Amino acid sequence: MRYQDVIPEQAQSTILCTVNFKKDVDTSVIVDTFRDFCERLHPTMNSMKIRFPYDNFKFAMGIGADAWERLFPLSEKPKELARFSEIKGKEKTAVSTEGDLFFHIRADKMDVCYEMMLIIHKLLKDVIDPVDETHGFRFRDGRAIFGFVDGTENPDIEEAQDVVYIDDENDPYQDGTYVLAQKYTFDLDLWETLTIEQQELVVGRTKEYDLELSDDKKPSNAHTEISKAHDRMGEEVKIMRANIAFAEPSKNIFGSYFLGYSKDFSITLQMLQHMFEGKDSDSHDSILDYFSTVSGNLFFVPSYEQLDKIATGEIK
Template sequence: MKYQDVIPEQAQNTILCTVNFKNDVDTNEVLEVFKDFCGRLHPTLNSMKIRFPFDNFKFVMGIGSNAWGRLFPNSEKPKDLKQFNDIKGKNKTAVSTDGDLFFHISADKMDVCYEMMLIIHKLLKNVIDSVDETHGFRFRDGRAIFGFVDGTENPDIEEAKEVVYIDNHEDPYFGGTYVMAQKYIFDLDLWDSLSVEKQELVVGRYKDTDLELSEDKKPSNAHTEISKAHDVLGEEVKIMRANIAFAEASKSIFGSYFLGYSKDFSITLQMLKHMFEGKDNNEYDSILDYFNPITGNLFFVPSFEQIDKIASGDIH
């Protein structure tokens, strides 16, 4: 096992958890506990996959910029790792929120996700405070919370490896990746007030068949159009993304947890700026009329070789 499970696959259940290291605990103590956790992580994940071989168990841990600076002040940061800054848009703001560690745990059964979270709790409870824990689920036939199929534009598995993993052998963090994590609250009642045809114009796809609208029908600020990123030659570039549904229906809370995995955060950042600030004709992504971001942070996801270096003190 060389890489973490950073190519998201649709699973039946997901736990997404963000924590901070305690400020009132000595940094040396925090570091020793975290090094011990990293040393146990690889065998723990092997054990989970042996114990639950048919449950599609996957695990990712990311480290935030502030945590890196606190724990490893003498080691060079991954080049794109920095605190995410607010993107103030025309209609909504992509907010920046706290986060030292981020966990993305998925499996076909929720008790498997819980088992891994329980292990994390037992090993780290004395040095962490919870920021957010969200339990997600596979919605209908793989759709996002707004009823359209999720992941249509993602690269296939082989192409995803080229998109996600840092592949520059000169980079000391070769094999790692970056994940942008954002939690959005969804206005279901407002969305349901739209006809299917109007929803399709917002998204840029037909709801039933998932086929993309033709260019003459798709608005320039449709989600599938304005959220694209391009390189200096104008060619489209991609990331690996997921929109994980969550809800507390009795409280009228509905939402989507966006994850964007990429070897180059500038691609994800370009997508977000297009969505919130607009591009070309200055329009923002029309889907933001129905979504409100309440969290947002960037994390570096180390390879297992790098996690082992943390455990041994080679990253110091």
């Protein structure tokens, strides 16, 4: 096993969990506990996939910048790993929140996700404090919480590895990746005041058949248009993204957990800047009129080779 499971295939159930290392526990104890966890991770993945062979089990863990500095002060950080900085536009803000470790667990049954989360709890409970745990679900036929098909703009599986995994042979963290994790709440009542045609103008695609609107109909601040990123030559560049639906309808809580995996965080950052700060004459992505950010942080997802180096103390 070379890579962690960071290419987000659709699964029926998801647990997304962010934790912090305890402030009042000696760092040496945390380091020893975390090294032990990393040593167990590979065999745990093998065991889970043997035990639940038909449940599409996938797992990835990311490490935040503050945690890296605390755990491995003698080792170079991944070059783009930093605490996510707030992006404040004229009307909307992408908030920055804390988080030392991030877990992305998915399977076709929630009890399989629970099993993995329970293992994490048993191994790390003495050194971590919870920040957030969100349970997501596959919504209808793979749609985001606002009712449109999710993942249409993602690269296909054959292209995904080139987009996601660091491929620079001179980078000590080759085969790892970066993930931006953002939790959004969604104003369903306000969204439902729009007609389907109005919703389609906000998103830039048709709702029923997931067809992109023609250029003469699609507004420049439609989500699928303004959120694009481009290289210096003007060519569109992509990341792997997922929007995991979550909800507590009895509390009128609805939301979407956004994950953006990329070998180059600057691509994801450009997308966010367009969405929140605007582009050309547009002040922001029009879909943000119905969403508010609750959290936002950047994590580095090591390869299994790098997890082994953490376990053995080679990353110090």
